[in-house]
Amino acid sequence: MEWPLDNGCYNSLFHMLFRTALSDFFGLIFPQVCLACAEPLARGEDHICTMCRAQLPYTDYHKLPASENPLARRFWGKVPLRHSLSYLRFLRRGRVQHLLHQLKYKGQRDIGLVLGRWYGAELTDQGLATDFDLIVPVPLHPRKLAKRGYNQSDTFAEGLALGLALPWSATALRRTEHTDSQTRKNRTERWKNVAEVFEVAEPAAVTGKRILVVDDVLTTGATLEACAAVLLATGAAELSIATIACAEQ
Structure with a gap:
């Protein structure tokens, strides 16, 4: 049996999606770059890209x-x-x-x-x-x-x-x-x-x-x-x- 989402759930879901979309937008316009090689970071990379970390x-x-x-x-x-x-x-x-x-x-x-x-x-x-x-x-x-x-x-x-x-x-x-x-x-x-x-x-x-x-x-x-x-x-x-x-x- 499916339970309908209440307004609070809809609001939380909307805000989560909005924040994700906003983060992706700013990441596209102002991409974070690797501080070792200056190439754009992929999602989940932390200041230093995976390639540089390996090298x-x-x-x-x-x-x-x-x-x-x-x-x-x-x-x-x-x-x-x-x-x-x-x-x-x-x-x-x-x-x-x-x-x-x-x-x-x-x-x-x-x-x-x-x-x-x-x-x-x-x-x-x-x-x-x-x-x-x-x-x-x-x-x-x-x-x-x-x-x-x-x-x-x-x-x-x-x-x-x-x-x-x-x-x-x-x-x-x-x-x-x-x-x-x-x-x-x-x-x-x-x-x-x-x-x-x-x-x-x-x-x-x-x-x-x-x-x-x-x-x-x-x-x-x-x-x-x-x-x-x-x-x-x-x-x-x-x-x-x-x-x-x-x-x-």
Whole structure:
């Protein structure tokens, strides 16, 4: 036996169809594009098209033992790390560089969230979610944060927190000095530039915790070393690091 739809059902159905039609119309006039290749996204694709996602240069470092992880070797003798992780390889003029440029300078903060969720899901599948208690992003100085409007490392941390089902804190670490850009500095200059510019703003949040410190790009590792050192000095039980991408040496 068929039951007639009441006015409420008809209204709900009408509004659903209207919203779908409106979304399709605006998608036709103002199509969303892949932030890696600028081609239009298909329905269901999330900021990065399926083709680009398949062709991103993944490191798969989370699948390697520490003794075989080239990223882990960069920190040997400098700071004790349980896990040294990076999602993608940074290649000049490639998709990853374009994505990071969009994230840092074009206001596309959702890139950090999306990549963080994807990487967090992979780390969870690998069984690493139980190795961390708290995710902490490398902080920006308040002056730079006000200028950019957001911290790109914080968006990645938030995405990782969603993928790993773990808490994250954007306020546990604080940058006390505004430093010059690291881009054109060598390793020694980078270390001197950040050696004493971080402090733990919330000691109770990190004491006794296994911390995953995250940043956008790892080059020499000086910034992450400085953050790890101050966290360990404050009483963190264990440190790991993760970045969206790392430049090969």
